Amino acid sequence: xxxxxxxxxxxxxxxxxxxxxxxxxxxxxxxxxxxxxxxxxxxxxxxxxxxxxxxxxxxxxxxxxxxxxxxxxxxxxxxxxxxxxxxxxxxxxxxxxxxxxxxxxxxxxxxxxxxxxxxxxxxxxxxxxxxxxxxxxxxxxxxxxxxxxxxxxxxxxxxxxxxxxxxxxxxxxxxxxxxxxxxxxxxxxxxxxxxxxxxxxxxxxxxxxxxxxxxxxxxxxxxxxxxxxxxxxxxxxxxxxxxxxxxxxxxxxxxxxxxxxxxxxxxxxxxxxxxxxxxxxxxxxxxxxxxxxxxxxxxxxxxxxxxxxxxxxxxxxxxxxxxxxxxxxxxxxxxxxxxxxxxxxxxxxxxxxxxxxxxxxxxxxxxxxxxxxxxxxxxxxxxxxxxxxxxxxxxxxxxxxxxxxxxxxxxxxxxxxxxxxxxxxxxxxxxxxx
Numbered sequence: 001x002x003x004x005x006x007x008x009x010x011x012x013x014x015x016x017x018x019x020x021x022x023x024x025x026x027x028x029x030x031x032x033x034x035x036x037x038x039x040x041x042x043x044x045x046x047x048x049x050x051x052x053x054x055x056x057x058x059x060x061x062x063x064x065x066x067x068x069x070x071x072x073x074x075x076x077x078x079x080x081x082x083x084x085x086x087x088x089x090x091x092x093x094x095x096x097x098x099x100x101x102x103x104x105x106x107x108x109x110x111x112x113x114x115x116x117x118x119x120x121x122x123x124x125x126x127x128x129x130x131x132x133x134x135x136x137x138x139x140x141x142x143x144x145x146x147x148x149x150x151x152x153x154x155x156x157x158x159x160x161x162x163x164x165x166x167x168x169x170x171x172x173x174x175x176x177x178x179x180x181x182x183x184x185x186x187x188x189x190x191x192x193x194x195x196x197x198x199x200x201x202x203x204x205x206x207x208x209x210x211x212x213x214x215x216x217x218x219x220x221x222x223x224x225x226x227x228x229x230x231x232x233x234x235x236x237x238x239x240x241x242x243x244x245x246x247x248x249x250x251x252x253x254x255x256x257x258x259x260x261x262x263x264x265x266x267x268x269x270x271x272x273x274x275x276x277x278x279x280x281x282x283x284x285x286x287x288x289x290x291x292x293x294x295x296x297x298x299x300x301x302x303x304x305x306x307x308x309x310x311x312x313x314x315x316x317x318x319x320x321x322x323x324x325x326x327x328x329x330x331x332x333x334x335x336x337x338x339x340x341x342x343x344x345x346x347x348x349x350x351x352x353x354x355x356x357x358x359x360x361x362x363x364x365x366x367x368x369x370x371x372x373x374x375x376x377x378x379x380x381x382x383x384x385x386x387x388x389x390x391x392x393x394x395x396x397x398x399x400x401x402x403x404x405x406x407x408x409x410x411x412x413x414x415x416x417x418x419x420x421x422x423x424x425x426x427x428x429x430x431x432x433x434x
């Protein structure tokens with residue numbers, strides 16, 4: 001009875017979420033409203049200090065947007081990134097995928113306690129283990145599928161068949177293991193039920209109502225949105241998703257569903273919901289590799305959106321907790337035009353730091369056109385050869401594997417490096433084509 005009540009409550013909240021999005025259609029092309037920070041209880045001085053700290057401690061912050069009480073109180077991009085540019089989200093994509101699953105539940109397409117195999121009988125292996133048979137939609141939402149080793153996740157490999165072929169040694173629902181392929185299965189499930197990719201399914205239900213104008217989502221070799229990664233949207237689009245969840249807090253998705261650690265100072269050990277991480281300070285977030293963040297702090301009516309190329313994600317979050325949280329006052333402050341102006345001018349001067357050192361090396365020519373062989377390795381790479389294509393612009397890197405070969409064009413840190421190298425690659429600033 002409790003489980004049925006929980007599901008009914010969840011469905012009602014999700015229907016409310018869908019209704020909220022539908023009623024926003026008339027304002028679809030409108031950006032979030034802007035406000036002076038002090039009008040929302042935050043001093044411009046504290047936001048200036050936060051911005052300076054991010055810029056001084058890290059080399060690869062790309063954008064920052066903070067929303068309080070539904071209004072943007074600070075926003076900025078580190079050149080050459082800008083407000084209209086889509087940014088790769090990596091695993092922050094999963095929070096959008098789980099939203100699609102939630103809406104499908106609200107529309108009666110499925111139940112989160114349905115068995116996964118119910119929807120993929122043709123993709124199941126011949127010998128179905130008991131753990132595989134018991135796996136529910138709930139388990140792929142909470143990353144408790146029972147896998148010890150995660151299934152392959154590369155676009156040319158990932159599929160429902162490869163997911164279901166992976167051994168499941170643990171009872172589903174008992175063992176937390178971050179599993180990108182499980183999110184792919186959510187995407188595959190939505191597509192199987194609706195005949196639409198997650199991108200297509202969310203377009204009229206989420207993207208258009210929120211004014212997310214040009215989302216792009218990579219697919220696997222079967223044309224299924226990758227789900228667990230591959231989505232690209234703008235910084236404000238990330239903030240809009242966070243603001244939507246803040247207004248209609250979908251408790252089943254954002255509260256702790258599984259235990260995943262005991263370290264009170266680690267934001268990855270505060271529990272996991274349905275494709276949302278629990279954080280310290282009673283917050284929750286969607287996040288992706290290289291510090292892509294959508295942090296929601298309900299008690300403070302605050303959303304923080306960050307895109308970047310920073311590996312130390314906990315360090316970036318620590319700056320948010322240390323610099324922003326103490327600055328969130330309970331009441332309106334007097335507007336300080338001088339410091340607010342300084343904050344806006346600070347963002348006009350920000351840019352991604354360029355690598356230091358000389359543009360060329362006296363030993364570079366000795367490395368060109370030489371073939372180096374690898375010892376046996378899990379990636380099955382046999383050799384690499386670096387060729388000089390244009391010394392001031394890029395190198396050609398050839399990776400030769402047992403099954404296939406890859407050819408990468410890499411930008412050099414020359415004085416003439418154009419913004420096109422960074423714009424096309426997101427955090428992987430050096431990768432311009434493949």
